[in-house]
Amino acid sequence: MLELRLVQGSLLKKVLEAVKDLVTDANFDCSATGFSLQAMDSSHVALVALLLRSEGFEHYRCDRNISMGMNLNNMSKMLKCAGNDDIITIKGDDGSDTVTFMFESPNQDKIADFEMKLMDIDSEHLGIPEAEYHAIVKMPSTEFARICKDLSTIGDTVVISVTKEGVKFSTRGDIGTANIVCRQNTSVDKPEEATVIEMKEPVSLTFALRYMNSFTKATPLSTTVVISLSPELPVVVEYKVAEMGYVRFYLAPKIEDDEVDEVVEQPSKKSKAQPKDEDD
Amino acid sequence: MLELRLVQGSLLKKVLEAVKDLVTDANFDCSATGFSLQAMDSSHVALVALLLRSEGFEHYRCDRNISMGMNLNNMSKMLKCAGNDDIITIKGDDGSDTVTFMFESPNQDKIADFEMKLMDIDSEHLGIPEAEYHAIVKMPSTEFARICKDLSTIGDTVVISVTKEGVKFSTRGDIGTANIVCRQNTSVDKPEEATVIEMKEPVSLTFALRYMNSFTKATPLSTTVVISLSPELPVVVEYKVAEMGYVRFYLAPKIEDDEVDEVVEQPSKKSKAQPKDEDD
DNA sequence: CTATACACTC
DNA sequence: GAGTGTATAG
Numbered sequence: 401m402l403e404l405r406l407v408q409g410s411l412l413k414k415v416l417e418a419v420k421d422l423v424t425d426a427n428f429d430c431s432a433t434g435f436s437l438q439a440m441d442s443s444h445v446a447l448v449a450l451l452l453r454s455e456g457f458e459h460y461r462c463d464r465n466i467s468m469g470m471n472l473n474n475m476s477k478m479l480k481c482a483g484n485d486d487i488i489t490i491k492g493d494d495g496s497d498t499v500t501f502m503f504e505s506p507n508q509d510k511i512a513d514f515e516m517k518l519m520d521i522d523s524e525h526l527g528i529p530e531a532e533y534h535a536i537v538k539m540p541s542t543e544f545a546r547i548c549k550d551l552s553t554i555g556d557t558v559v560i561s562v563t564k565e566g567v568k569f570s571t572r573g574d575i576g577t578a579n580i581v582c583r584q585n586t587s588v589d590k591p592e593e594a595t596v597i598e599m600k601e602p603v604s605l606t607f608a609l610r611y612m613n614s615f616t617k618a619t620p621l622s623t624t625v626v627i628s629l630s631p632e633l634p635v636v637v638e639y640k641v642a643e644m645g646y647v648r649f650y651l652a653p654k655i656e657d658d659e660v661d662e663v664v665e666q667p668s669k670k671s672k673a674q675p676k677d678e679d680d
Numbered sequence: 681m682l683e684l685r686l687v688q689g690s691l692l693k694k695v696l697e698a699v700k701d702l703v704t705d706a707n708f709d710c711s712a713t714g715f716s717l718q719a720m721d722s723s724h725v726a727l728v729a730l731l732l733r734s735e736g737f738e739h740y741r742c743d744r745n746i747s748m749g750m751n752l753n754n755m756s757k758m759l760k761c762a763g764n765d766d767i768i769t770i771k772g773d774d775g776s777d778t779v780t781f782m783f784e785s786p787n788q789d790k791i792a793d794f795e796m797k798l799m800d801i802d803s804e805h806l807g808i809p810e811a812e813y814h815a816i817v818k819m820p821s822t823e824f825a826r827i828c829k830d831l832s833t834i835g836d837t838v839v840i841s842v843t844k845e846g847v848k849f850s851t852r853g854d855i856g857t858a859n860i861v862c863r864q865n866t867s868v869d870k871p872e873e874a875t876v877i878e879m880k881e882p883v884s885l886t887f888a889l890r891y892m893n894s895f896t897k898a899t900p901l902s903t904t905v906v907i908s909l910s911p912e913l914p915v916v917v918e919y920k921v922a923e924m925g926y927v928r929f930y931l932a933p934k935i936e937d938d939e940v941d942e943v944v945e946q947p948s949k950k951s952k953a954q955p956k957d958e959d960d
Numbered sequence: 961c962t963a964t965a966c967a968c969t970c
Numbered sequence: 971g972a973g974t975g976t977a978t979a980g
Contacts, residue, residue: 471855474855474856478834478856478858480830481830481860484961484962507865508863509862509863509865510823510863511861511863512858512861513858513859514856514858514859515856515857516855517856701971822962962980963978964979964980965976965979966976966977966978967975967976968973968974968975968976969972969973969974969975970971970972970973
């Protein structure tokens with residue numbers, strides 16, 4: 401038996417908007433720890449990891465670990481039927497092949513329940529090893545989204561270079577080149593407007609902008625984004641989910657040597673990594 | 681000779697937005713009582729009835745009953761040329777095969793007149809018999825619109841069930857099922873936010889969501905909608921036009937017995953009905 | 961947060 | 971015409 405009551409239902413709506421473009425089907429894993437998901441994108445290049453910790457729910461009952469395969473598009477359709485300040489409850493029964501989403505309006509006048517068929521999805525649950533990162537950049541999520549969108553009008557890939565002074569996003573395309581430098585800047589009015597760079601060593605890596613732009617669908621989840629970089633390792637783009645956990649996107653860097661044009665995206669290494677701070 | 685001056689011209693604009701998706705051509709009937717229209721939708725499934733009472737006009741002159749056939753799309757095009765706070769005057773001459781719409785800006789700085797060709801439309805003026813309804817639901821029009829829109833992402837038909845406790849909207853589709861229950865609720869800040877159920881007997885009827893969603897185009901006309909239901913009778917979905925009358929939509933229920941899948945929409949009964957309260 | 965309006969796109 | 975996103979007002 402499973403019953404997860406989330407007062408701030410809009411968080412779940414935003415989580416689905418954040419991942420459904422990248423992943424079509426996925427298993428949601430429910431345990432005492434929380435509600436989580438891990439999946440590769442359909443072209444098997446990027447990886448999404450979601451965690452909503454049990455403490456973040458108003459009521460969290462999960463009698464035993466359970467994995468529920470869902471079509472994220474269909475799930476998103478149903479969640480769109482919830483109001484933004486509705487309370488969302490996820491219900492499941494152990495034997496059942498369905499999951500129920502219940503939406504309660506704040507004043508309790510409207511109660512909706514949506515039942516969705518589950519699906520069998522075989523997912524290799526990938527272990528994501530811990531890793532030390534050469535550089536960790538925290539910046540406003542809207543700024544990062546704007547940069548990725550702007551650069552993708554010029555080129556297909558972005559080179560992210562971090563030095564003590566700042567982080568540089570560069571691209572090159574038919575019509576020209578672009579470089580956007582964000583200086584470290586902690587003296588801002590609000591902490592969420594700060595750009596903070598934690599750097600052990602300079603690092604410069606190349607990524608496909610197409611995926612970066614998918615990742616920025618998570619922008620509404622958090623005012624800030626944390627980007628963790630190390631040579632040879634997949635970048636981690638993390639959006640915190642308020643008081644509950646995170647959505648993390650992993651993407652392997654492109655092999656940059658010898659000016660290889662348009663390498664087909666591929667996970668250049670099997671190694672996956674995880675930002676050092678477990679959360680928050 | 682015909683001259684109808686409507687100070688709140690935006691009402692006429694909204695009326696046309698409300699019905700033009702459903703009905704392409706229709707006769708407007710003008711009499712001492714008011715300005716009215718009655719027409720089946722193009723697929724002959726739903727019926728629209730409009731009444732704007734003469735008392736609602738600042739000036740109302742109609743020497744003798746007249747029926748003017750108009751293409752609602754063209755009429756809507758012309759009305760879109762009126763400002764939202766323009767005064768609209770409808771003018772016609774007995775012999776003429778045109779109608780003139782005059783738009784006056786509030787400060788009288790701008791006066792426009794649009795002349796539109798009339799058309800010959802043979803319409804059986806359907807008598808709509810009075811009827812007693814088992815249940816009459818009044819609810820916020822935006823909420824009803826939201827429910828119809830949400831449910832149509834899941835299924836094609838909606839089952840509307842009324843009990844003393846509330847009204848339930850249900851659907852079923854490939855990806856799952858949905859039920860939305862709105863409780864009777866009169867203790868709200870504003871009367872237009874109330875959900876009020878007048879019920880003689882419980883009732884449960886099935887309708888095509890496609891038409892319901894067309895009906896909700898009338899939402900801007902009124903903050904509330906009144907839904908009148910009886911077994912075997914067409915549902916009446918009514919939007920009041922402030923101080924003037926109403927737009928009513930009639931739709932026959934689908935035959936629900938034996939789990940008939942996807943019955944082609946058809947007026948299951950010739951009987952049409954009319955909500956008990958003549959207006960207000 | 962909702963609603964409205966407007967612009968833009970398909 | 972419908973939907974999307976944005977902006978802004980309540």
